[in-house]
Amino acid sequence: MDIQMIEKLSNAFGPSGFEEDVVRTLAEYCGEFDISNDAMNNFYVRMPGVQSEKPVVQLDAHLDECGMMVQSILDNGALQMLLLGGFHLTSLPAHSVKIRTRSGKMVRGIICAKPVHFMTDSERSGQNLEIEKMYLDVGATSRQEAEEVFGIHIGDPIVPDVTFSYDKENGICFGKAFDNRAGCACIVDTMKQLYGERDSLPVNVVGAMAAQEEVGTRGAAVTAQIVKPDLAIVFEGSPSDDFFISAGQAQGQMKHGVQIRIVDKSYISNAQFIEYAEELAGKYGIKYQEAVRRGGSTNAGKISLTGKAVPCLVLGVPSRYVHSHYNFCALEDMEAASSLAASVIRGLDAERIRHICHQDLF
């Protein structure tokens, strides 16, 4: 997989509703495909010249990352924030962020951490954090300065200020937004693996990167209507649990391969689709792990409910500390995810699709 692509995708600015930079970055790596976008920033990648009557497999990943928005500007120049997506408040104070102004300028800010010297006992406990009482400091000393000199406007989007790096020796990526730029990279990589054999593939593969997942899987409600898939493969930068749950019980361990999600709050996976994918993983020696998630949701929740019902295979790249500034993930897990997706697509035939879609039930 192309590390430079992963780097650019991770560094791209793309909180929910502001995914244009991620779309432009992906477009740079999709020169051989037919690409298009829509009014909410969903991005579609199609194999050129493929017959339209084949069954359609949609490859999904979301473009957006958890971010924030400037909610108001106070008289002293501090900014208040609105969350776009599910950051936990304990991971925000003392972190730096980037604010994109209306003119496109990036302004660095620090989410205020009140010096311990000024804290009350209850503040020192770190309990009862509220976003309404957190402030963002861009270095301005008045509202006028924040607006006129820094160019800040309410509604400006914000992302964590983190720069990607790759540890080649250990195969580890460090950066922000692996949820879900890891998935976006997997779609491009899967489609590149299949490009040379596109005419002989049993299905038509369409990449659909969706906007606004972190605010309620909104983009996928549109992409699935446009793509009209028979089957879908949903890629996620899934949260790693290996530092929080004992080794025997962990279901999202870094360097343990692609994570096949059996269930979460949004979708109960199609057992036939999973069985088929695992059979191929075994056959081709692709490392995988299974997850039964008590929480979480993905675009599969929306895609599965469209058209005539769409079986989805949810493939995760275990990513540490998602929904906070700094993430780790392993290149080998991303490669396992795209290899499995490519093998699944190559192996499909009419009978297999009928079986997955329960058309042979009686």
Ligand SMILES: [Zn+2]
């Ligand atoms: Zn995600």
